[in-house]
Amino acid sequence: MMVVTNRCDWPKMDSSFIQLLGLFDTTNPDTLQSQAMFKSALALSHLYNITYHGYPLGWQDFNIIDSSYNSESISIINELDITCQAVSNSEIIGIVGSINSLIALFAEKIGIPSMASFTSDILSRNQYSTLHRVLPTDITKALAIAQLFTKYEWTQCVVINTIDLYGLNGLDVLTEQFNKNSVRIVNKIRFDTITQTILDGDLEQLLITGTARIIVVWANSNATMSILDNAIKQNVLSSKFLWILTSNITLDKYNSTERKKFVGTLIVDTTVGSVINEPVNTTLLNNVCDIWQQYEPETFPGQNGISPSALFTFDAAWTLIQSLKGLNTTEQLYYSNCSTNCFDCQLYNVNYLLNIVQNISFLGLTGLVSYDSQTNDRLSNGSYFLIQNIQPTTNLNDIHFMSVLKWINSKWYDYIDRNLIVWPGIQLNPFVDYPTLDSIPLRICVVNVEPFIIMENNSNHSMIGYSMDIINVLQQQLGFIPNIILQPSNRTRDQLIDDLVNNVYDMVVG
Template identity: 40%
Template structure:
């Protein structure tokens, strides 16, 4: 399952990796019930009902032994409940909501990406290194945003970091539930944590540039990687100093990876 509203690069890469994995299973003669693995892909659009409908159609027309995806936490939470009912394992490669780690609620949900609790701990370590004691949190109003907020709030509380403002970005109307500029300027903190998907991050940063609440007045930390080249070059100086926290592959930090399968996939 891949999401058409998510980053196009991520969507394309995820489908390619999924198909490569199935082809490798056939090369290595991995079978279930004596049958080789096949696949079908379902494109989602962020709508939980549409995602459920597509999933039901796919399962009803094939002998489905597992579901890979979806990308978004709000879709994964919804489909995980459905997968639990029909007893079909669900493996997400991008959904990071910490609630999905609850084995009592989601006993057959798995993921290949760390939950937001891991990212929150990494950010807390960053605050310790730079002796930052407070921050503003901006987050999108869905499972991904609320899950990130929960993970950050709990971790910061345990590390003595004060959250001075919590600002909600509505992903339907593309507006904030409070005045962004006045909230920033009235805050004693100059560190901003933006917990939003890449497409919403770009929109929020455009607002911040318009209101002149980016660098050098504020230091922003993003949970999603966005190409800064997509912004007007006249704002380059204002974008200096933006940090991004994101998962990476093991070889980047000198951890072992399965090179045998990677080489076979190529």
């Protein structure tokens, strides 16, 4: 691959006859890379001489900036305002990037194709006729998580979700996929991102008193970190529970003791083909990296350092570019007059373009790119997930993230051969989804009746008999620590049952 180190300005393409609009959320750490990939895709179309009826393709790109502490709604309106102005002043025939539900609805109204290439916390799972998702959808991720439960024969869990659209939609699709795979959600716990609190009571009591020991968190990265902060304070981020996260986290703010509590945690994350040794288009990748280095070398991270978000952005833009290339000379797109009000705009004959998008299939930078004709979602044969496991370092002084499982063609595989997962409590045996008695002391009262209990005539006053044999077998299988208490002479058998109910004993044998 040719490496170009001399910087030159990106070609000025906002005067082209038709343009793609790129929208990028500045709260995403990969925004700079994604913008560069968006512009590189358009520049590559010029190198490949891809045009729309002889006209080169142009672009406009904008950063969506949060301007206040609680700015989700403000950011949505800002994004719509930017889009409205761009559509009013230019021939925008496609939108790529951070697509929220309002932009998707606006694009549907005026007939513009939109391609979601960022994980949008406010893009609901509702279907929009002109929206396509190049990222694996929340439905696909829920399917992958349900199949993880099948792999390890887990049958129950707790779900913690935020009460925004992202969290509520996640709960819906998880419930749907768990029901199909015979997994029971024993408790649904809601987290409020505004008050940073659990809405359903004390988190420790909710988890300790339940029967499930696996917690699935469906929330964005910031909310997930807040939920984990609560878990640390409540002492439920421990060896008793397996936490499965659906968003990436960072552990920099935690001290050494707190960081070790994360051992065993699993993080299910979207990934791309190159990370898991699946095919990608290396010719396209080499060409686009050359262009990136030519125009913006200061942001180029090296080919192996390109973020998945940036690669998804390229495939989203390339979908529209290849679809425009497929229009024949009789299939003209044109706008109605919309200079006064962007909501009066209408892109006519867009179905010509959408039909090509629906049927397109190409090997992109993330893998095979094709879309479901009914839902407009990316097909699962090009969708990949990676599970990272938080493990202790060799000297046990710290922790690190280790890739352990990959999801390909609707099935989980080891990331590498003989790859070990470290489960909570630094265990190598697969985690079980119910409370265990391992190393738990139990107060066991034995009924003083022969031959169930026989007092040996020795200095230790040890006991043998059928009851002791049963206790020994149970202890070997369940791992509890038995504290044997002989039935007090002043307590009847009926009174022993009362003692059991009143938590005087954990078990009565006799």
